[in-house]
Amino acid sequence: MKVLNAPPEKYQESYDTAFELYSLYETYTSLALEPSGSLMSYNDEARKLTSELETKIKEFEVKLPNEQE
Known part of the structure; x- marks a missing residue:
């Protein structure tokens, strides 16, 4: 998670959700x-x-954004 502190804009929502998921985990x-x-x-x-x-x-x-985007 530390490496991902500044995700690209298209991944920001995914990052926020992943961070919440990490906390729950x-x-x-x-x-x-x-x-x-x-x-x-x-x-x-x-x-x-x-x-x-x-x-x-x-x-x-x-x-999570689609790879074709």
């Missing part, structure tokens, strides 16, 4: 590495993050 991996709370709260949080990740991945795919 970091949260998701930290949940796995350092679980906390009860089993129910952990499962709820994992389910919520999984859903957010899936949504953000789809959003990224839609925003």
